[in-house]
Amino acid sequence: MGPPAEALRKLGYPATRGRGEILRILSESPLPLSPREILDRFPAPRPDASTVYRNLSLLVSLGLVRSVALHERSRRYELATDGSHRHRVVCRRCGRIDSFQPRRCDLSRLEADIRGTLGYDVKEHSLEFFGACPKCRATEEGR
Amino acid sequence: MGPPAEALRKLGYPATRGRGEILRILSESPLPLSPREILDRFPAPRPDASTVYRNLSLLVSLGLVRSVALHERSRRYELATDGSHRHRVVCRRCGRIDSFQPRRCDLSRLEADIRGTLGYDVKEHSLEFFGACPKCRATEEGR
DNA sequence: ATTGCAGATGCAAATATTTTGCAACGGTAG
DNA sequence: CTACCGTTGCAAAATATTTGCATCTGCAAT
Secondary structure, three states: HHHHHHHHHOOOOOOOOOHHHHHHHHHHHOOOOOOOHHHHHOOOOOOOHHHHHHHHHHHOOOOOEEEEOOOOOEEEEEEOOOOOOOOOEEEEEOOEEEEEEOOOOOHHHHHHHHHHHHOOOOEEEEEEEEEOOHHHHHHHHHO | OHHHHHHHHHOOOOOHHHHHHHHHHHHOOOOOOHHHHHOOOOOOOOHHHHHHHHHHHHHHHOOOEEOOOOOOOEEEEEEEOOOOOOOEEOOOOOOEEEOOOOOOOOOHHHHHHHHHHOOOEEEEEEEEEEEEEEEHHHHOOOO
């Protein structure tokens, strides 16, 4: 099943088909996916939705998967492999989603500020941008 | 009803009781609230949940209210008055939420990058931090 | 290869969240 | 004060997520 299976076993959890598929599906998607989208991409026989939710929840708690909040009805999920930290850009008009890896994510200073003023030990952050994608900007020209 | 009412009327929408209350409730909360929490704070007679959803949706589209995504089951909402841009810090352990106003939100550079590489005209961003609040850090000491 | 156990899955149902249709009601402009 | 248009309540549907329980599966020790 590959490296993910080992990662799971190492953490003491069986590497079941469902978990392997979720990780594979996420690894093949350029975009974070909703539970529903993940389920739809499962090869037959499809698992029950509850299994997908349970596994996503486990994988998130193990740090193998990360949730992404784009202000939609449901959350999305993406692989949290290695140091793959990403930011999102969402088009308010057509819903297109792009993501990019920041050159150097210099929010460390802000995080230090937070530690100093609010006392939080910040471990993660999530940054999303919203605006108009090139295509929609072109369409809007004659507004 | 106050300034919010004028803002609504100016935009061509009736300033109904429900809208006024939502704006008041949000203005009195130091934290962004979920639709459910907003409903719970309504003085009797409480409106139907659908009314709250419809109004939140309208207020967001008018720019008077902003949604906040903290990777929870439902979104939260906050007043979007004036230039009140805020960032959140959420405790992963106890769920405590703090927010703060960045001294100077120097993401403009990143936004310029995005415009250059992806072609998006970025109009807004949303930045959340996750970690351990001071209280929970103390509790965890003897882990 | 076989077996036993802890944990995972399917299924059904409960719970939570959000949306929609429609008739009655309320806010605003004149 | 009246008329009109948009809003609200209510009921119901659609969507999203969680949970209990019996059965099945992955894993490790034979």
